Amino acid sequence: MSNAFTNAWGWSVRRSPLMMLWRSFRGLLHPNKDAFALLDAATLPEPVDGVIRTTIARTRLWRDERAQVARELIAHAQDAIDAGRDPKQVAETFGDPRRVARLLRRSMKRKRPLSWQLYRFSRRAVGVMFLVLFVVYIAVVVRFYTSEPDIKVDYAAMLNDRYAHYPEDQLSWPVIMETSLEWSKAAHVLESQQEQRIHSLPEEQQYEHMTGISLFPQVPSDHPDYQPIARAVRDMAPQLAQLRDAAARPALGFPIGYEVTETEWNGRKFTSGIIPATENDFKNRSLMEVRLAHLGPIRQLSNVLIFDARLAIDEGDSARATQNYIAILGLARQARSEPFMISELVGIAIHMSAIREIERQVRDHPGLLNRTRLIELAHIHAEAMKERAYDFDLEQLMFEDLLQRVYSDDGQGDGRLTPEGLEHMGLIMGDTADLGESYVTDAINMDARIRAATRPLTRVFSASRAEESALYNSVMETASRVTERGPEWIAIMDEQELIDAKLQSEGNPIRFSFAGMMTPALGSAIDTLFKYRQYCDAFSLMLGIESYRLEHGRLPDDLDQLSPKYVPQLPQDLMAPGSVIRYLSDQESSGYLLYSVGSDGNDDGGRLISDESRSRFSREEQSFRVRYRQAYDRSTHEPLFEPSGRPVIAEPQGPDADWILIDTRPESDDPQAP
Amino acid sequence: MKLERELMRGAGPTAVLKLLSRRAMYGYELVEALAEQSDGVLAMGQSTLYPMLYNLESKGLIEADWRDADNGRQRKYYALTGKGKSKLKADEKAWTKLAQALGDMGVVKGAPA
Numbered sequence: 001m002s003n004a005f006t007n008a009w010g011w012s013v014r015r016s017p018l019m020m021l022w023r024s025f026r027g028l029l030h031p032n033k034d035a036f037a038l039l040d041a042a043t044l045p046e047p048v049d050g051v052i053r054t055t056i057a058r059t060r061l062w063r064d065e066r067a068q069v070a071r072e073l074i075a076h077a078q079d080a081i082d083a084g085r086d087p088k089q090v091a092e093t094f095g096d097p098r099r100v101a102r103l104l105r106r107s108m109k110r111k112r113p114l115s116w117q118l119y120r121f122s123r124r125a126v127g128v129m130f131l132v133l134f135v136v137y138i139a140v141v142v143r144f145y146t147s148e149p150d151i152k153v154d155y156a157a158m159l160n161d162r163y164a165h166y167p168e169d170q171l172s173w174p175v176i177m178e179t180s181l182e183w184s185k186a187a188h189v190l191e192s193q194q195e196q197r198i199h200s201l202p203e204e205q206q207y208e209h210m211t212g213i214s215l216f217p218q219v220p221s222d223h224p225d226y227q228p229i230a231r232a233v234r235d236m237a238p239q240l241a242q243l244r245d246a247a248a249r250p251a252l253g254f255p256i257g258y259e260v261t262e263t264e265w266n267g268r269k270f271t272s273g274i275i276p277a278t279e280n281d282f283k284n285r286s287l288m289e290v291r292l293a294h295l296g297p298i299r300q301l302s303n304v305l306i307f308d309a310r311l312a313i314d315e316g317d318s319a320r321a322t323q324n325y326i327a328i329l330g331l332a333r334q335a336r337s338e339p340f341m342i343s344e345l346v347g348i349a350i351h352m353s354a355i356r357e358i359e360r361q362v363r364d365h366p367g368l369l370n371r372t373r374l375i376e377l378a379h380i381h382a383e384a385m386k387e388r389a390y391d392f393d394l395e396q397l398m399f400e401d402l403l404q405r406v407y408s409d410d411g412q413g414d415g416r417l418t419p420e421g422l423e424h425m426g427l428i429m430g431d432t433a434d435l436g437e438s439y440v441t442d443a444i445n446m447d448a449r450i451r452a453a454t455r456p457l458t459r460v461f462s463a464s465r466a467e468e469s470a471l472y473n474s475v476m477e478t479a480s481r482v483t484e485r486g487p488e489w490i491a492i493m494d495e496q497e498l499i500d501a502k503l504q505s506e507g508n509p510i511r512f513s514f515a516g517m518m519t520p521a522l523g524s525a526i527d528t529l530f531k532y533r534q535y536c537d538a539f540s541l542m543l544g545i546e547s548y549r550l551e552h553g554r555l556p557d558d559l560d561q562l563s564p565k566y567v568p569q570l571p572q573d574l575m576a577p578g579s580v581i582r583y584l585s586d587q588e589s590s591g592y593l594l595y596s597v598g599s600d601g602n603d604d605g606g607r608l609i610s611d612e613s614r615s616r617f618s619r620e621e622q623s624f625r626v627r628y629r630q631a632y633d634r635s636t637h638e639p640l641f642e643p644s645g646r647p648v649i650a651e652p653q654g655p656d657a658d659w660i661l662i663d664t665r666p667e668s669d670d671p672q673a674p
Numbered sequence: 675m676k677l678e679r680e681l682m683r684g685a686g687p688t689a690v691l692k693l694l695s696r697r698a699m700y701g702y703e704l705v706e707a708l709a710e711q712s713d714g715v716l717a718m719g720q721s722t723l724y725p726m727l728y729n730l731e732s733k734g735l736i737e738a739d740w741r742d743a744d745n746g747r748q749r750k751y752y753a754l755t756g757k758g759k760s761k762l763k764a765d766e767k768a769w770t771k772l773a774q775a776l777g778d779m780g781v782v783k784g785a786p787a
Contacts, residue, residue, distance in 0.1 A: 069724070071748075071750075072701060072724060072750050073720065073724070075700070075701070075702075075747065075748065075749050075750060076701045076702050076705075076720050076724075078747060079700070079701075079702035079703075079749070080702055082745065083702070083706075093719050093720075094719065094720060094721060095719055095720075095721030095722075096721075099721065100720075100721040103721065103722075103725035104724060104725055104728070106725065107724075107725035107726070107727075107728035107729045107732070108728055110728065110729060110732035110733075111728055111731060111732040
């Protein structure tokens with residue numbers, strides 16, 4: 001019993017993991033010890049002993065394997081000697097120790113346990129994988145650093161051709177530029193004078209007063225700077241007359257160029273024009289670098305026209321005020337007719353500012369607009385509204401232009417990212433140093449050699465030129481579809497989701513998409529477009545109401561009285577499919593309210609949202625993206641679509657208020673009063 | 675006459691399996707038997723034999739155990755396993771067919787028809 005226990009205990013100790021580890025360690029230190037001990041004990045003749053020792057030492061086997069082989073070779077040699085063989089001959093027939101050791105090593109390894117075989121296989125597999133990866137990496141590096149873009153298409157020239165068929169006197173740009181320069185000079189003088197006035201105030205009052213020019217055109221008539229500004233605007237009368245004519249022209253016609261000309265006057269430089277792009281400019285400059293120098297002057301001059309309209313109303317000259325409004329709508333139309341999306345957005349903003357201003361003046365001066373003026377305004381407003389959808393052509397041209405600068409060209413419309421293209425992208429994204437230290441990660445500030453080694457991998461992790469073009473165009477096509485079909489489709493307009501969904505549907509493992517980076521915020525722009533349409537429709541309705549009031553001496557009781565004589569068709573409330581814009585009249589105050597039910601989809605009787613501090617365009621009650629949120633499957637979290645492809649709309653959850661479109665009622669102290 | 679290495683690689687294991695099919699044998703005995711019974715054609719030194727034996731062992735065709743010899747020392751005896759017997763049968767058939775085909779072509783004189 002005691003012996004059995006001792007034996008079992010001994011067996012356990014000998015085979016314990018600790019002892020096995022010790023034996024492995026010992027084997028590493030003295031691998032030949034056991035084999036050589038056997039040879040010592042065998043006392044073989046010198047030549048045989050020597051050749052076996054050399055062979056055993058060269059096998060590089062485990063310690064116990066060497067002992068096994070030695071034991072067998074010793075037995076073999078002893079048998080040969082016992083059989084009468086000469087030891088010298090035995091040693092000679094043994095063969096080359098190096099070759100024998102190699103053969104023994106290979107065959108003994110085949111006898112090793114399965115776990116070791118698996119380990120050896122996985123080690124070799126990893127080795128082969130790294131080798132393959134290295135070869136692929138070298139191929140990618142070579143292809144990356146030998147590729148370059150081929151800039152062939154001059155998109156700037158294509159754009160400049162858009163005005164080729166217009167005579168010069170049909171383009172407004174030269175007048176706009178000249179008038180803007182004149183007003184900039186006048187504003188510069190006013191600014192200097194008004195800043196001096198502020199500085200002359202006691203120090204504690206300086207920050208309580210703003211200059212009139214900084215408030216322009218919303219300068220209160222009792223502001224100390226009002227009169228000097230009014231004089232300056234009146235002095236602009238000849239230029240403004242020219243501007244009104246120019247605003248009626250069919251097109252803007254500003255040239256595509258990368259540099260502006262400047263005029264120095266009174267110690268300051270003023271933009272005075274654009275240098276048209278030359279034949280070879282496009283090789284070095286992308287369409288994104290084109291100077292949209294028309295946007296500032298158009299906005300600036302529309303403000304001057306608004307201010308001048310107020311002066312005209314004060315002077316009892318409603319004809320001049322109306323001409324100014326018509327000119328602003330003309331400028332808005334010209335800005336919108338430019339194919340740049342930013343230009344369209346500026347055109348929308350200018351059109352909206354005119355609507356706001358006319359709404360305000362109609363409220364403060366009922367009967368301001370006679371029938372002729374109303375017809376003129378309705379006509380020009382309808383003209384400006386003709387372009388009801390965005391034109392995405394230039395956005396697509398811009399993207400194609402970028403692709404030809406960033407990607408190589410295989411002649412079939414495809415290509416890959418190039419080193420030059422990556423540099424170009426860096427310029428587009430801006431220098432990371434400009435973002436400030438806290439935004440610059442270590443990864444971006446990596447060693448130049450590591451950066452050079454890793455940059456080619458962008459070729460692997462990015463889409464091809466054709467794929468990027470298809471991705472971008474698919475987003476643009478979706479955007480066009482949404483603008484054509486109406487706000488109920490806006491739920492599908494999430495640019496990044498569209499790109500991600502397309503990449504996923506194609507099983508594409510791409511992590512980096514140039515199209516994803518360069519796609520403008522279309523969802524937001526389309527939301528703005530629908531808001532603009534709704535405001536324009538309400539403004540048409542307002543002009544109809546004003547016409548009715550002129551003819552009948554009172555406001556209509558309901559909108560049905562307007563159609564079809566004053567308004568051909570009552571405009572729809574885009575927040576409530578199937579119903580028209582709401583109308584509330586107050587015969588006593590001669591004011592009225594035009595409103596939409598807002599993003600909650602409920603008619604709250606024209607109730608405003610309580611928070612007045614937010615601007616109209618950022619309000620949730622006006623957001624079509626809030627109103628037409630897509631419904632999702634609760635179990636799969638997948639967006640739901642009707643069989644026609646139309647998104648299923650979730651229950652509206654907008655704020656409990658209406659969206660006020662036009663309000664000519666006298667200003668109330670209670671902003672929530674209907 | 676000695677066989678070329680490629681021929682030996684094919685014929686050697688079959689010859690070893692055949693010898694072991696009769697009885698268990700130790701290394702030196704196998705070397706002697708191969709040389710003697712093949713008129714030196716299949717003679718191989720220990721540098722070829724032992725790696726070959728280890729390979730056959732790793733494939734499970736033979737098994738080995740140390741036994742006491744008459745002279746008081748120990749020898750490692752190799753014996754055929756069940757798997758080894760099956761392999762030998764298959765090899766014998768293959769070699770017979772090969773010899774037959776070579777005989778038909780006149781490469782091997784006096785091969786069984």
